[in-house]
Amino acid sequence: MVRSHARSPTKSATAGWIVENLSTAILLFDSKLRLQLVNSAGENLLSASVKKMTGQRVDQIFGNDALPKALQHALDTGQVVTEWDLEIVSASHLTQCVDCTLTPCGNGQGDANVLVEMSNSDGLRRILRDEAALGQQNVLRTLVKEMAHEIKNPLGGIRGAAQLLECELASPAHKEYTRLIVDEVDRLRKLMDRMLVPNAAPRMTGVNIHEVLEHVCSLLEAGTDPALTIIRDYDPSLPDLLADRDYLIQAFLNIAQNAAQAVSYQGTVSFRTRAQRQCTIGLKRYRLVIRIDIIDDGPGVPAEIAEDIFYPMISGRSNGTGLGLSIARSLIHGHGGQIIYSSKPGETVFSVWLPVENGT
Incomplete structure (x- = not known):
């Protein structure tokens, strides 16, 4: 009897499902270094779609020669590399560090392929940095509670003064600003009350991320120079997520104010939202994550504070408190999310990932 070695449709479908749902990026190149297969994690890592990349040569997918050289070496030697x-550079000019294994393999027809398993090593370093920052977060909580006591005292006076001013104004347009002051004072008072409660957890409700960002934009526009340009680039298909609206407003307002200050209130600050699928945050895997990018065209983060920018009391400005980004990170982490940034002269991007559902 001749035993068939053909893979059954069920096994083939199962293998395809497993590869597609791996958190590790999987890429398969043929003997001419053309991409034959990429999974969802690979699309996310390289910020490009499978439709765009399939059939392209490796030098069309990557902007530097690090991976092409490693692929050629694996093909020439027939050994695992x-x-x-x-360090890889994607076609979209995204630079990142990865750990990868390149395995030469046959395709059953006598041709050599190379299977590439790739993971972002920046992510592991980020996890280690976050663990090291836990002690800093305890210091931050103490500072925030002390600040909350001090901030609450003048808020009542500000609210009363705004209400009296509204009574004296005839223009509805001017009254809109005084109502904005009253609303923000009320929001800050509630936020301070909650921060004074030990280990106060976020109050999760259904939140539209674009409504939150629009509120932040309105505050930024009302409190800054008209020379500041705000650009919105939203994905309207994004679903609502479970989140604490007040906490998110405060987190994104801190990031946006930093961006506005970086351009001296005269450059451009952009808000961009996108869906990310099959993402890993910390040690959890999520099917769907919302990514929010806040981008400015300022001079970039000073090199001397680049590694410590999320720590309390670290600021690139002489009059800065160094608490805004630290508080923002704490609030984002409270939602199971993460915040990272990249910076170069002319473009600084703070990216926030917020999971839409519980991870695995």
Whole structure:
């Protein structure tokens, strides 16, 4: 009897499902270094779609020669190649460090392929930095509670003064600003009350992320120079997420104010939202995550504070408190999310990932 080695449709479908749902990026190149297969994690890592990349040569997908050289070496030697902290540049000019394993394999027809397993080593370093920052967060909580006591005292006076001013104004347009002051004072008072409660957890309700960002934009526009340009680039298909609206407003307002200050209130600040699928945050895997980018065209983050920018009391401005980004990170982490940034002269991007559902 001749035993068939053909893979059954059920096994093939199962294998495809497993590859598609791996958190590790999987790429398969043929002997001419053309991409034949990429999974969802690979699309996310390279910020490009499978439709766009399939059939392209490796040098069309990557903007530097690090991975092409490793692929050619694996093909020439027929041996497994492992690279740690390999710097790659995607076609969209995104630079990142990855750990990857390149395994030569046959395709059943006598041709050589190379299977690439790739993961972002920046993510592991980020997890280690977050663990090291836990002690800093305890210090921050104490500082925030002390600040909350001090902030609450003048808020009542500000609210009363705004109400009296509204009574004296005839213009409805001017009254809109005084109502904005009253609403923000009320929001801050509630926020301070909750921060004074030990270990206050976020109050999760259904939240539209664009409504939150529009509120932040309105505050930014009301309190800054008209020379500041605000650009919105929203994905309207994004679903609502479970979140604490007040906490998110405060987190994004802190990030946006930093961006506005970086351009001296005369440049451009952009808000961009996108869906990310099959993302890992910390040690959890999520099917769907909302990514929010806040981008400015300022001079970039000073090199001397680049590694510590999320720590309390770290600021690039002489009059800065160094608490805004630290508080923002704490609030985002309270939602199971993460915040990272990249910076170069002319473009600084703070990216926030917020999960839409519980991870695995």
